[in-house]
Structure formats: C-alpha cells, structure tokens
Amino acid sequence: MKKSIRNMETYYSSEKGIQILVKLLKAHHIKKVVTSPGGTNMMLNASLMYDGGFEMYSSVDERSAAYMACGMAEESGEPVVLTCTGATAARNYMPGLTEAFYRKLPVLVITGTQDLRRLGNLYDQVTDRSVHAKDILTFSTYIPSVRDTKDAENAALRINQAISALTLHGGGPAHVNLETTYSRDLSVKQLPYVKVVRRIDYDGDFPPLPQGKIAIFIGAHRPFTARETGLIDAFCENNNAVCFCDHTSGYKGNFRQVDALLTVQNAPCLQDIRLMIHLGEVSGDHFNMGGKAQEVWRVNRDGQLRDRYGKLTYLFDMDESHFFEKYGQKRNVGKGTLSFLKSCRNDYVRCYEKIPDLPFSNIWMAKQLSCRLPEGCAIHFGILTSLRSWDFFEIPKSVNSACNVGGFGTDGTLSSLLGAALVHPDKLYFGVLGDLAFFYDMNALGNRHWGKNIRVLLVNNGKGCEFTHYLNPGHIFKEGVNPYIAAAGHYGNQSRTLVRDYAKNLGINYLSASSKEDFLENMGTFLSTEINKSYLFEVFTRDTDENEALRLITSTGLVGDVKQVLKEKVGNVIGEKGMEFVKRILK
Template identity: 50%
Template structure:
C-alpha cells in the first residue's frame, strides 16, 4: 500500500535529502525521535534510500562504522535533539581515527533555544576536535539567501566525508515539526563536487558559451603559470578578468570594469557560461558574471563568491590549466571583441571633474616602468581598476581584510625589501592618517612616492551609489567621519612631511596637478621620498564615478529628459550638473 506521506515542506530538509542523492549517499541508520521526524519520514518512502533502525544511538554510530568500513561508502546516522546526539560520540571518535565516512545528522528546534531551560535543547555548537572533520548548521529557509546558505553548508559537510583521507562529518538541522508531507518532487538544488589530481576522470569543459578566468588577489604569476593560463585561454577562446591585485599580466588580461559597470547599458560580451575562479578576495565589483563557477585552489574549500559554485578543483592552478589545454588551438576572438568594446568606452568618457578617477585616467600611462603601485581601499582601487596598467607594472592593495588600515605600512614594508624599485602609493585621507606613523619610520627610502587624496572625509560613503548616500551631508557627522585631521589643512601634512625629510607639494585643481605630476613620477633618481597631497571635493568625486558608470545610456531621449526632470525636483540643480556631464547635454 502506497504511503500518503511524501517529502516534507521544510525546505532545509529537502535540500539535505536532494544533496545526499547528488553525492551518492543512500545508507541511513535512523534512531527514534520527534525532531528528526521530517527527515526520516521524507526518506522512508523514497526508494533511493536504504534505512535501518537502531534504538540505541551509541550502537547506531558503531553500526555505521562497520557498514562504512565494509562497503567503503558513506553512512548517515539520524537522531533527535536530546542526549541522543551525545551517544554518537564514541562511534564518531572511532570513525575519526579510522577515517570512516559517517555523516551524523542531529535535529534541533534551533540554537536560539539553547541555554534557556528548554527541554531537550542540547548545545551542539562546539564539538570535540576529534569527532567530525566538518560541522555545519542547516537553518530553516525563509528566502533565497537562506536556501543558498543551506546548499553550501550541506555540500561542505558531505564533501568532508572524503576530503584529506576522509572521516566523519556533522549536520545540525533545524525543524519546526511540519506535518505537511505533500511534496511529491523536491525542487532542484545545486550540488558541488570536489576534484583532485588523483581523479581518474575529470569533468568535461563546457563547449557552449563564453569562458572567463576570474582572478582575485593573487601573488605575482610565475612565467610557467602565465603560460599555462595563456594556453588555456587560447584553447577555449577565454579571457582573464583582472583587477589590479590579480598578479596576472599575460596575453589574455582584460580590465572590463568600464564595460561591466555600466548602469544603463548591458553588453552581450559580459554574459559568460563558465567562470574559472582562482585567487582570493577581489576589489572588482563590476566584472563579468557567469552561469557556473569552477573554483581552483589548493585549499579545496568551498568559496562561493558569486553564488554559482559547482565544482572545486583541489590542486595547483598550473595542473588545472595544463590539463584543459590544447597546444594546437589558438583563439583570441573573445579577447579582441572585449578589448575593442573597452577601448570604445574609453574614447566615449566625458571630461571628468577633478577626482580620484580623473587622476588615475591621466596618470596611468605615465607610470614609470617597473614601479609597483599600492592602492588604498576602496575608492582609490576602484578608480584605478577602470584603467589597465602598462606592461611590467604590478599593483597591490590590502583586499584581504578590506579595511582602510595598513595601506601605507604595507607599501613601506615592500619598499624596504626592494630599495632598488620605485613604489607609488595612492590613498585617501582617512587611510593615510590612520597609518601615518610609518611615514616617519627611519628606514623609509627615496624609492617611496605617496599621493594623498584629501577630501576631508571617507568620501566612499558620499558617493552616489553607496548605501549611505541618501543621508547627504548628515553622513559627514559620523558615517563619513568628516572634519578630522586638520579638516583639509594646508599646513598639517606639508609640515609633517617636510619635517620628516620628504619633498612635498600639493594641488587643488587640474592645472596645479598637471604642473607637478611629472615631478612626482620622475624616473630621475632623487635623494628624498615624495608626498603629493591632492585636495578634492565630495561632489566632484561622486559625480566622476556616476559619469563613468553611465558612459553609455541606451534609453530614448524622452526618457532621459523625464528622469532629469524628476531628479531635479527631488535633488536640485547640483545633480542636474552631474547628469549633464554624463549625457553630454
């Protein structure tokens, strides 16, 4: 007789069940209880699963050890929320030291009830070090973000069963005791698979759609890794999407921020099928998006930066790129098309206000050969990312922690290590003053050039596309921290720098800037470090960014004028001035 019970409506439980199937896990030993009801009832009528019952959880864990050792396959154990989970510990300890793939799924009403004298609420937030390779929590699902989180965490636990030799893992799964088991088919979930160099078969590279290599912050590329990436791109007609911390300077390098960042126009070239993701945190928020992501990293961790992670290759990057390369194929069609589009947008850029972006635009091709550029978070990095650096120049930025502190010190440390190389830093005022003590370090040499962009605040919080922009001048009080450090004093930095032996000069407009920029970038050997203080205004910085991100407007004239009228009625003439710069009217 067919059961009237199908799958639970609890989406988090559905996700775990679907991923068990996707990862080929079908053996389950279930112990009695209420909090694991939605899981056990959902799988007991699913022919994929083979289920055994064990009243004693301690015995259940050891049963799983014997079964896993015999079959070489993972085994799930499921229990309720009270002391049942404690009884798994001896068996999970055995599994840990024998590297047996046991997945313990303990059910709970939620961590928010722990510690409040609620019955059967055992605290499983911190486990002994030797009973699980990975421990995750699968909460109730309220929205798409929760769903994505549950998918990642469940994949993480299941993949841990076989990672680094294997061992037990733990899922602590929430429930609300739903009585609704009416779901006949579980909606799609995103399984993630891990691969190593020891795999007998590697997944096939997709043949349809564009392929990009996306690089976050990365150590400077070796010659052999650069060649491997270039061969991969030549084989698959791929491009390498970089920001200035990517470390790659090969043939297929593209800085597509101008194209990808456009707010009122979408390029077909920014729609890819596969992203091969290497490196770490990136400061590029505008890069090409892809339907699927393959992550390549020695750590083998699930880093779902773009929400589309499908495979993780736990191996050296060079191994991956060489495996998927064909030396006989050479394609550059995608590269040529994207570069042409980037160049066309550069030529369409209007005259920008005096700002960080304007300075980057006019400095980038003047940078001395072989210098190293250090950029502050975040406006300076973004401003320079719109423009590709000349060949032979590397850039660095503290994107790991992504905070304003330490940028000057990081540059100085690099300059100490290579006194023969020229180091140029571009930083905002808050970042500079936060880290200004290192400016007085006695080891600072004549190979240091600092450009201080001083707008008297954290201008990032006042840029038109920032979440705090709606606050207007009100943001200056505390959010943007305006008025500190001399409030754009003409003398403070000048006196500090010159007293410390720096050559100092300043600029407040384009004319003054152009008068001294050649001196700042001179390749002639000088006997002092240089500090160049550039004063800019809040509105100019914001307007320049808005103009760059709206270089192409794919709208009818009527619509443009309607928008302009609406903006004027709500924001005033200053906004209209900026819009006129964008549309050129």
C-alpha cells in the same frame, strides 16, 4: 537489516531544509543511513523512508550507531549517514566519531535541532552544539529553517560543503545541525531542484568544458610564474577565452583584460558567457564581471567550496597549473581566432574613448597616472575608492599592484607599502590612498626604515567620501552624512599645513595640488625614476567632484542597460534593502 519502505499515505516533508538535504544525499550517491529514534529527526526519517532509495538501519543506542557507521564506512568504502534527535543524543556519538576522525572515515552526522533562539531559555531537549571537540569532526554547519530563496541557496551550499568535507584532504566525519519546525505536512511528492557542487581532486574525473564563451576571472592573487602564465595563455588561445582581472590579480599574460570599465558600461563582449573559471581570493572591485557567467568553476588548492557568485558547480582541489594542463588541449574551439579577446579589447577602447571630461578627482588622477607609471615599479592601493578608481584603467604590464583586500579594512595601507618597499630598496613603490586611511596608518611614515623608494599619493577630501556618492545608501542623508557616517572634519579638516609639516619634519619631500593644473605641474616630479628621495603628494579634492566623476564614468552608456548593471553591482554591497533606494534614484 530492513531496507527503507515507501508509505503511500505520506511523502516528503514540506520542510525545505529536509528536501534539500535528501536531494543532495541522492545527488552525491550517499545511500547508507543509520538512524536513531527521536522527534527532531522524525520527518527526515519519514522522508528517507518514503524515497525508497536509501538503505536504512536502526539503532536505539547512539553510541552503538556511531560505531556501526564506522564499520559500515570502512567495509563499504562509502559515506554513511548518522542521524539522531536533540537532547543528549548527539553526545553519545562522541566515542564513535573520535574513531572516525582518527581513521578518516566518511561519516556524515545529521542532528535534528529546535529553533536555536530557544537555546538558554529553559526549553526542554535543546542543547548547544556550536562547539565540539577538535578531534571528532572535520567540518560542522548549522542549517536554520529555510524560509526563502536565499535561505535555500545557503542551505544547499553548506550541505554541499559538509558532504565535500567527508573526503577533503584525507576525509573524516562531518556534521549538519538541521533545524526542524516539527511540520506534520508530508505531502510533497517531488523534491525541488537543488544545485549540486562537486569537488574534483587531482585524480578525479574531469568534466568536459561546456560549449560557449569561456572566461577566467582572477581575484587577489600572488604574481603568476612564467610557467603558470604560459599555461593560462595556452588555455585561452586554445579555447578562445579571456582572463579578466582587477589590479590585485597578479596575471600579466597576453589574455589579460581589466573588466571594471567593461562591466559598468555593460559592454557587448560580456554577454552570453557560458562558463567562468574563478581563481584567486577576494576581489576588491565591486564592478567586476563575476556575476555575468551562467556557471562558475573554482580552482583552488584549499579545497573549500566558496560560492562568491552563487553559480558554483565544480571546485577543483588542485593548483592552477594542473587544472590548465588538463584542459589546455581539450576543445581547441576557435583556436587562433581570438575573437572573444578582440571583442573585449575593441569594447574597452570604445568605452575608454566615451569617457567625458572628468572633474578633479580620484578617477581623473587614475586616468592621468595609470599609463605613465614607471616601468618595473609597484603600486599599492587603499580599499574601495582608490582601488575602484584605478581598476577602470590598465597599467603597464611590468608594474606589480596590490591592495589589502583580505581583511578589507581601512588600516594598514602605508605599513604594507613600507614592508614591500623594504624587500627591494632599488625599486620604486607607489601608494594611493584617501585621507581616512592615511591618518589611520600615518605612524608608518615615522618608521626609521622608511626608504627613499616610496611615493605616496594622498587624496584628501576631508571625509570618508565613499559614504557620500550616489551608489552608497549614505547618500540619502545628504549633508547629514558628514558628522558620524562619513566622519568629516577630522585630522585638520583638509589643513594645508598639517601633513606638509609632518612629512617635512620626517625628511619626506612634500608636493601638493588643489586643481588639475597643480597636479599636472607636479606629476613629473612625483613619477621621477630617481631613487634618491621619498615623496608625499597631497591632493585636495571635493566630495562633489569625486561623486560627479563616478556618476559620469558609470553612466556614459556604450550600449545596453547600464542601470541594470549598477543595480546588480550595488546589490553586492548594500543588500536588498539598500537596493530599494538605488531603484528610486535610477528611475
């Protein structure tokens, strides 16, 4: 055995991927390394040698190296790193990794690779590692050459994921395929800051809650049980916290606060949030407070490091009840004051009161209907415009809401609504969707199981209005957006008879409106609590009115820099290049 040595003439590699990997190995206290000679892992080996904090062992035969790692991991109870070069080297790991897989041994395989664009183009020593046998690895990831900050963040997350997989749900071998540029620059004397994400199991050491404002944010989630709701409420009361939601969050407790209107108005209550506890899955609302906090803790039983907001530091691999039981009595900071909740409620009222008179649109209709939904009903939304419009407004606590944000596709809203309504035929189910989503799934209306407890609000603006509003890059094409991007003119081009006749022929009661007056006149019938007939309420709007309503509600300005909020939120949707356009129109 020979321990690693420090060569005073060389330091760490200049390749960022290697620096990030070495930093994270050290942060996770992984010290044992079995290395085999080669060109693509040469600079990694040199960096590990320079660091001096690793126990390094050499094995020319990769088959033997893998079994050495198995024996070392079993005996020490610690993770062991295996590293080799390209060509057939990693193929020789397979017998030992099979052993590690079935014995759940924490062996981290780091293979060096050339630029994968060379794959299949007759370069020597470039082999395809994108597919592997099912029983040799629990996790595998590829780290391309790191060229910018985004690449670095991605590399850090994926390496954190690989290290987490070594012990996740029993553990086993994991794999990092690390690209090298063959840089000979070994001049870096200090490793960069790299964010470490740690996974906490049921019996792990729970970190203390940080000092400062604490928020909970819930994406799509099944309805919480009474016990779960009580635990969240107790946590919020004891820690002066608030639970921010959209209409897919499933939480109806005392500390619920819809956050879209607060976020888009840059409300003061959202400033200086120290920690966000992230529950649930995808949030379909791009105007949420997720990016406001300094740090994010995620709680989910899947054990996966999912860093939606780029600020994840801990993943709690457990059910939410266990988490909130552990932390429910931790701080008692501000207990009984509820100052954070009060400030959010006050800011929401102020934002709501500042909403100007909106044109006839999705948002205007959401404002009219949200507070008038019958108690105990359910409501399903189409993605993007429908869900976003309603997320600005609260709905009664007794109303359950849902949206197909998992796959986040245009299709399936009516079918999902039908499926849900079949479960409870004595309960009212409302659906809100646009014309493209409606016609995509209109066959569901003809299903013979379509019940009398379903009410559909179809907002027909004759196109994919999402692509025409001022925050979408499609806006730059002006009228040119309509034919092929916004798909205007299909499905009767706002025909006043097409949907009417289709619905009536299926025995569905039809209502329509083309103005605020028409809508208000028919609203009472649409919201009727009698379950004796189904309704389809078709409302005709104009994209210009839809876009003006969105502009008004996102620019009324409570206090603060509303433009900055819009830039942040739009960046989540359209990326860095699309942001250049937004910056121009917001000047």
